[in-house]
Amino acid sequence: GYSHAPDALSYGVDMKHIRWCGILQRIALVYVVVALIETLTTKRRPNVLEPRHLSIFTAYQWQWIGGFIAFVIYIITTYSLYVPNWSFSEHSDHGVKKYIVKCGMRGHLGPACNAVGYVDRELWGINHLYSDPVWSRLEACTLSSPNSGPLREDAPSWCRAPFEPEGLLSTISAILSGTIGIHYGHVLIHFKGHSARLKHWVSMGFGLLIIAIILHFTNAIPINKQLYSFSYVCFTAGAAGIVFSALYVLVLLLINPTN
Structure with a gap:
């Protein structure tokens, strides 16, 4: 159904009205960008974190730079175009x-x-x-x-x-969501204790939720899924951190407390 003339459509896909974008395309693009940054910067980050509070962020600075660039592109385009x-x-x-x-x-x-x-x-x-x-x-x-x-x-x-x-444009904003998501994974790799992991995830999750709520109720940047606004990114990423922490407690600490 893909090879017939577009003006003689009787079955298959109408190429004149096909929808190019979709949730799977968004996920694929975000994963490609985040994975490329992760892969290309492997040799530029330490294997062991320094004993500092922000070392988990500085060790993966290129990931955060990529997320920040996506954020800047989205904000500038959304408000100045x-x-x-x-x-x-x-x-x-x-x-x-x-x-x-x-x-x-x-x-x-x-x-x-x-x-x-x-x-x-x-x-x-x-x-x-x-x-x-x-x-x-x-x-x-x-x-x-x-x-x-x-x-x-x-x-x-x-x-x-x-x-x-x-x-x-909304997919570019979603790259920041992917950056925050992979950060939660970095915490799982480098933080060995359950309490240290949970403390980081929960504090970051609540911090992002607070930012989202402030931006929304001050009408600075309302939560908007259709536009994938920055407040929406903060709200969903914060909620994900808290839910992930709850599942972590349920699976690793309650069901299998010996690990």
Whole structure:
């Protein structure tokens, strides 16, 4: 079904509307970047940590530099990239209807004019984005909110537009999540005592959660999964550290206390 002419589609995949991005592609890209940094810097880090509080971070400084670069790229692009007006077409049995979304702004984090969506529209093309985004469940779009349902008659045009939640810019932000995740693994390798490991994981987990909550409730950087915001990275990474600690206690200390 992949070799037939795109204008004579009767089965298989429509290459004119195939979705290029997805959760598996995001995971793959994040793993590739984190794994490459880990592999290429093997000879540049010590095998034994120095007896200092931050030695676990300095020993893997290249990993954190990579995560910081991803963070800087995401923040600068999200808040400084100019998003112009854009349009899309909706096909139905009654024909084709064109919609225009008015933007002309920078740093907007809403559904219509965020830089995350703009980058994907320019890079992949609007026909290759996810056609049923979660935005359409907002109260501004449907009376069935927070569930999906028919669009309101006065729904904004962006309610009908495609949006890619697993796009390029949000995937770059996810690299920082991968950096924090592999850091939890580094702690497991270098810290030999159960209490030392748990102390580090729990303290870092709660620290990240506090940062996320402050950023969200001060409205500085709201938690937004669709945009994979920095506060969302902190919240999920912090929660992961705490949950991982709980599972560690359950498996290694309660079920098998001799290890």
